[in-house]
Amino acid sequence: MIPGVLVRRDSVADALPLLFDSPHSGNVYPEGFETLVARDVLRQAEDAFVDELYDSAPRTGAAFLAALFPRVYIDLNRSLADMDPDLVEGGWPEGSTDNFKVRLGMGLIWRTHYPDLPLYPSKLSRDEVMRRIEGYYRPYREELLAMLDGLHARFGQVVHVNCHSMPSVSSLKSREGPGKRRPDVVLGDADGASCDPRLTRLAQDVFEGRGFGVAINDPYNGADLIRAHSDPAAGRHSLQIEINRALYMDETAIAKTPGFGRMREATTALIAAFADHVRRA
Numbered sequence: 001m002i003p004g005v006l007v008r009r010d011s012v013a014d015a016l017p018l019l020f021d022s023p024h025s026g027n028v029y030p031e032g033f034e035t036l037v038a039r040d041v042l043r044q045a046e047d048a049f050v051d052e053l054y055d056s057a058p059r060t061g062a063a064f065l066a067a068l069f070p071r072v073y074i075d076l077n078r079s080l081a082d083m084d085p086d087l088v089e090g091g092w093p094e095g096s097t098d099n100f101k102v103r104l105g106m107g108l109i110w111r112t113h114y115p116d117l118p119l120y121p122s123k124l125s126r127d128e129v130m131r132r133i134e135g136y137y138r139p140y141r142e143e144l145l146a147m148l149d150g151l152h153a154r155f156g157q158v159v160h161v162n163c164h165s166m167p168s169v170s171s172l173k174s175r176e177g178p179g180k181r182r183p184d185v186v187l188g189d190a191d192g193a194s195c196d197p198r199l200t201r202l203a204q205d206v207f208e209g210r211g212f213g214v215a216i217n218d219p220y221n222g223a224d225l226i227r228a229h230s231d232p233a234a235g236r237h238s239l240q241i242e243i244n245r246a247l248y249m250d251e252t253a254i255a256k257t258p259g260f261g262r263m264r265e266a267t268t269a270l271i272a273a274f275a276d277h278v279r280r281a
């Protein structure tokens with residue numbers, strides 16, 4: 001545990017080469033983090049309660065990692081090259097505007113909030129950006145990599161499940177354009193490049209078996225966290241799971257609804273199914 005940054009829970013059962021991570025569920029807003037957007041609006045960017053959906057992982061032999069800070073402070077599911085150079089005083093030589101997320105204002109540090117609200121009155125200083133990278137982004141990314149490396153070294157393989165939620169309806173900032181209803185669950189495996197396809201199918205079967213609709217790689221095929229950490233040929237598998245928030249929470253009030261219990265049963269079943277799969281492999 002690093003206060004305000006991350007919480008790590010290791011397996012409390014026989015350990016398996018299986019890890020669930022929740023990079024966007026944090027809601028501890030760092031001291032001095034000021035934006036033009038009100039806190040209750042900022043909170044719409046959180047993957048609220050996703051950490052709780054998967055918190056049974058350590059009891060089945062899986063490891064678990066969650067970020068405590070909010071996604072809108074610095075986005076763990078981006079690479080350092082996803083920094084918008086126009087947001088930083090003096091520019092950001094390592095960054096680039098030549099990518100979809102940066103153009104939408106949703107790079108490593110977001111320039112705008114949904115639907116298109118500027119977050120800052122002026123550019124950020126390089127010191128401010130480095131504080132977020134060194135104090136928050138790197139500790140989480142390094143902890144995740146160390147956990148995956150440790151499991152891979154011990155077992156010769158590792159399965160990483162990267163856990164998210166999505167608004168029920170797409171916004172202006174969405175790849176698919178505004179106003180589209182999202183599926184219940186979207187699985188992303190980088191179009192088959194980030195994990196054994198049997199894992200994608202297994203997750204699909206668990207959710208569909210409980211009556212949820214599942215889409216694969218559309219509209220999300222997975223972002224930096226699964227791409228940076230996967231290499232299926234070397235026994236490193238990563239799968240991204242996006243769950244439709246309307247199934248378990250009130251998206252405006254950011255409060256659980258009765259659907260939360262049903263969804264947590266599904267995610268708990270998913271953890272058990274993945275644990276079985278890994279145990280047999």
Ligand SMILES: [Zn+2]
Pocket residue numbers: 024047163164165
């Ligand atoms: Zn997310």
